[in-house]
Amino acid sequence: MPLPPELYYLSNFRTALAWVGERYADLLTTDEQLFLRDFAAIDWPAQALLVRMIMRRGVHFRRSKLVYAEIGDTEAAAAVLLARGWICDRAPLEASEVAALLRKDEMLAQLPLTDRRSTQKKSDLDAQLQSLGLPAKPFSDWCPALEDSLYTLQVGEFCDRLRLMFFGNLAQDWSEFVLADLGIYRYEPIEIGPESRGFRCRQDVDDYLQLYRWRERFEAGEPAETILHAQLAFSSDNPHLLSRHARLQFQIAQQLERQGRLDEALALYQGCAHGEARWRQVRVLEQLGRPAEALEQAQRFSSQPHSDEESQRLERALQRLQRKLGVALTGRRQASAECRFELTLARPEQGSVEFAVRDHLHDNAAPVHYVENTLLCSLFGLLCWEAIFAPLPGAFFHPFHSGPADLYRDDFHARRQHLFEDCLALLDREEHGERIRQRYHEKFGIQSPFVFWEGLDEPLLEQALLCIPARHLRACFERLLRDLKANRAGMPDLIQFYPAERRYRMIEVKGPGDRLQDNQKRWLAFAAEHGMPVEVCYVSWDET
Known part of the structure; x- marks a missing residue:
């Protein structure tokens, strides 16, 4: 039975759970399978309250703040969730946690403060409370006279794992459904079969979460060495996870280099598959006073550069090192006249x-x-729409992709080479204008990694098609395909x-x-x- 419109968020959550249950049944633990079954079995008001809590920030919620007209009696709904153990009303809170949940006047009235002057800032009251060194205890023990209670979400991390399985990442959240429902975001409809999914095995999910936790710790300012040794043992045969690991390794190596820990940085760069790690090796060898080794590496890398950017950086390094070592300058390209x-x-x-x-x-x-960068990228995106949104295995695995999941992988073009060749062949026959106009009108407003709808009106489109020769467009599009991330x-x-x-x-x-x-x-x-x-x-x- 369909839910009323005001329960759109619950409908969306049910859809996501059904999607995960259908496509990832073999990856789910017993507890996860039980949650899917039990969630479907409880009354919708309890379902709705749980989803509201999942979609809000944090894990602690005062009963008085959980007021939703469409749910009605939230206390009755909470009782169902308490019985399941999905929320708790006796979670121990540290002093800082309880202070964050109270207003200033409530802190003065409820907490055991020694200085109760109302002229103090709330931050001062928080500091005073923490200085008392009181042990963690439930909200009701902190504030026994307050006519309120606290619910703590117990399944937040668990639901994040389900969200990860659905979206294939933790950057997207449940608001994607809402934005799509409201028409703010529109997505290309892709035929997604049961076999299309972001994770092939349970280890892939665990590995993603481990990498995510390491990145969170690193970005929070934790010293590099506390993460470095743990992540060195990471291994996977999943290309997407290997790419994420390489990016984290590269960022740790950069931090070590900035700190002057050059030998450690060099070792990490040498074992790193990130696209910028090779030329950073050359720079670190220079900083270590080992120019001959740096020159040898630069020559080896420049014979088979990975990208135009790397080629440019290595060429500069070669000129610099050859001058420093008194070696005859070689390989210098003539700069084009500006x-x-x-x-x-x-x-x-x-x-x-x-x-x-x-x-x-x-x-x-x-x-x-x-x-x-918008015009040429947009023309490329419109002409090559079918190739970009081809429903290849592992490219799309939920309805909210703005582009393929493997867009910046090294094999993106190779997997679709014949499709891109068919699109670019239209330029050779001067038939590209008709295709681009057709896609512009058919797809207008649909999310794309290349098309900037807000900057592409019809007069601009028509002027571009009239004035830019097809051979120039082909050259630009081929350059894009050589390195989609850098050359755009x-x-x-x-x-x-x-x-x-x-x-x-x-x-x-x-x-x-x-x-x-x-x-x-x-x-x-x-x-x-x-x-x-x-x-x-x-x-x-x-x-x-």
């Missing part, structure tokens, strides 16, 4: 330097748009169209004192190689 022009503009009262240049250059016959950034800020002549130019804007970034230099070199019209505009302010 096509530049200068403007002196009145300093705008508000807005960025990019907008000031856009407004200055704009003409009805030659419109200028601020696009940065660094594109010029502005684009100017000349519709009457069916041509365009892109413009990178640099304000006073601003310099080209590495990814922008790589983009400019690429554009020059393919004959794409790109200019750099250097702006100075007219202070008169």
Whole structure:
């Protein structure tokens, strides 16, 4: 029997539990299977109260704050949850926990404070309470005269594990359902079979949670060495988990390097599969005063670079090390000449330097748009929509994916190579415009990792299709596919169209004192190689 609309959150939670029960039955423990069965068996008011508590922050909830019109008698609903052991009303609280649950006037009236002056800040009362060194005890023992009680969620961590199985990550939460219900987020409908899931075995789930806990401890400022040795023993055959582990290793190594613990950092970089770990090895060897080893590593890595970014960094290191060691300079590429022009503009009262240049250059016959990385990425996303959202195993495993789960894995393109080739072949036949327009109208507003709907209106789309040659689009899209994460950034800020002549130019804007970034230099070199019209505009302010 369907629930009324105001219980949308309970409907959504039931859907998620059914999804997990159907697809992960073989991964669930006995306790998890019992929870799914018992949750379905209790009355809906108790179900609704539990879901409300799960979706709120923290684990402690005062009865007086649990007021929901659609549930009604929350005390009766709580009694059902207490009987199941899913919540508790006698959980011991530390002094800081009870202080966080009380208002200032309640602290003065209920707690054993020695100084009860009302002029004190609540933080002062909290500090005073903690200084007493009182043992942890239930809320009712802290505040025996307060006409209220406290419920503590006992299944929060357990439900987080179910949420992880459903979404495949802990970054998404139950609000995804609400945003989709309200039409705020729309997702591409994907045919998801029972075999499509984010975790193949129970160990994958446990490993994800272990990595998540290590990352939480590291980001909370825990010393690197307390995490370092534990994570060195981590192993998995799951590519996604290995990628997460490599990122954590790299961040720990970076912290060691910043702390001057260079030998430890080097050892960690050498065993790390993160994409930036190789050139960091070269830098650390330099810092350790071992330039010959650094040069040897740089030469070995540069013979087969993993990305354009790595190639650029290694080339610089080679030049630097060869000069330091007095070795003949080799392998230096000729930098492409920068096509530049200068403007002196009145300093705008508000807005960025990019907008000031856009407004200055704009003409009805030659419109200028601020696009940065959005336009070319959007055209790529529309043309290659079918390839990006292909329902391959492990790519989609719940209804709320804004893009495939393996988007930034090394094998993303290889797994879909024939699909991307079919999409890019439309450019060769000059049939891309029809496909892009069709997808624009069919998919407008649907979440995509590449299409920026808010910055892509029809006039801009039509001008781009009219003025940008198909061969330039193909070159840009092929470059994107070489490294989707790195190469989607660094594109010029502005684009100017000349519709009457069916041509365009892109413009990178640099304000006073601003310099080209590495990814922008790589983009400019690429554009020059393919004959794409790109200019750099250097702006100075007219202070008169």
